[in-house]
Each structure stands twice: as structure tokens, then as C-alpha cells.
Amino acid sequence: MNTTVWIVVxxxxxxxxxxxxxxxxxxxKQKRLEExxxxxxxxxxxxxxxxxxxxxxxxxxADARRAAAEADAKAAEARLAAQRAQEHRxxxxxxxxxxxxxxxxxxxxxxxxxxxxxxxxxxxDVRDETVRxxxxxxxxxxxxxxxxxxFGTGAPGxxxxxxxxxxxxxxxxxxxxxxxxxx
Numbered sequence: 563m564n565t566t567v568w569i570v571v572x573x574x575x576x577x578x579x580x581x582x583x584x585x586x587x588x589x590x591k592q593k594r595l596e597e598x599x600x601x602x603x604x605x606x607x608x609x610x611x612x613x614x615x616x617x618x619x620x621x622x623x624a625d626a627r628r629a630a631a632e633a634d635a636k637a638a639e640a641r642l643a644a645q646r647a648q649e650h651r652x653x654x655x656x657x658x659x660x661x662x663x664x665x666x667x668x669x670x671x672x673x674x675x676x677x678x679x680x681x682x683x684x685x686x687d688v689r690d691e692t693v694r695x696x697x698x699x700x701x702x703x704x705x706x707x708x709x710x711x712x713f714g715t716g717a718p719g720x721x722x723x724x725x726x727x728x729x730x731x732x733x734x735x736x737x738x739x740x741x742x743x744x745x
Contacts, residue, residue, distance in 0.1 A: 669675045
């Protein structure tokens with residue numbers, strides 16, 4: 563019997579060891595299950611935070627796209643404004659050329675202006691007074707009855723040269739400083 567008792571004791575010990583192993587396994591499984599649940603809860607809490615960050619990132623991307631579109635629109639507007647400015651500059655240059663030609667034509671027609679743009683008028687001459695802006699009744703559009711081009715047509719001080727008797731200032735004469743008619 564001795565052997566039978568030892569066999570029964572061995573079987574009981576093995577069964578006890580198996581029961582302990584199963585209990586430890588269940589306990590380990592339960593701990594892992596609890597740890598997984600805790601991690602899921604933390605992830606759920608952080609999920610809202612991550613969604614807020616994603617929404618902020620999407621808003622920032624939309625703002626960047628809108629700013630880029632605005633910059634493109636401003637660049638297109640700037641190109642258009644530059645193009646218009648170039649057109650206006652061309653128109654102004656053309657107008658300036660036409661005006662210079664008118665000055666030259668007037669100087670060629672005026673018998674008191676020499677080829678260098680200086681006035682040969684004699685002091686006290688009727689044409690000299692008209693040129694100086696003193697004007698005359700009957701002078702129209704800057705041309706008096708003697709045919710001289712007057713730059714003043716009666717406006718006070720218009721066309722005056724302050725202290726010399728050379729007459730009208732042409733845009734091409736050295737006194738004008740770059741082709742502009744100045745007082």
C-alpha cells in the first residue's frame with residue numbers, strides 16, 4: 563500500500579500544482595485584461611485631445627491655403643497695377659513728346675525766337691508784353707493780334723521770366739531745367 567499511497571499523494575500534488583497553475587494563469591490573465599482596459603480608457607481620454615489637435619491642424623492648413631490664395635490674388639493685382647502703370651507711363655511719355663513738339667512748333671512760328679530758343683524781341687514791343695504775361699485785350703489762346711505766342715493770356719505772372727528780356731521759355735532752352743515751362 564505504500565506505493566498506492568505514494569501514487570495518490572503524487573496525483574494530489576500534481577492536481578494541486580495544476581490548480582495553482584490555472585489560478586495563477588487566470589490571475590495573470592485578469593491583470594492583463596485590467597491593464598488593457600486602463601490603457602483603453604487613457605486612449606479614449608486622449609482621443610478627444612488628439613481630435614482637437616487634428617481639427618486645429620486642418621484649420622491651420624485651410625488658413626495657409628487661404629493666405630496663399632490671397633497672396634496669389636495680391637500678386638496678380640500687383641502685376642495688373644504694374645501693367646497699368648507701364649501703360650500710363652507710355653501715355654505720359656507720348657503726351658510729353660507731343661507737348662515738346664508743340665513747343666518746338668510754336669518757337670519755329672514765333673519770329674521773335676531765334677533757333678537756340680532765345681527771344682530776339684525788343685524791350686517795349688507789343689509782342690514782348692504778351693509773352694511776359696501782361697496780355698492784351700483781344701489775345702486769344704495765347705496768340706496776340708501780332709501773331710506772337712503768349713504764354714500768359716492775362717494770368718498774373720504767367721510766362722514771366724523775372725528780370726530778363728529774352729521772352730518765352732521753351733522746353734528746350736537751358737533755363738527750363740529739363741524741358742518744363744517754369745516761372
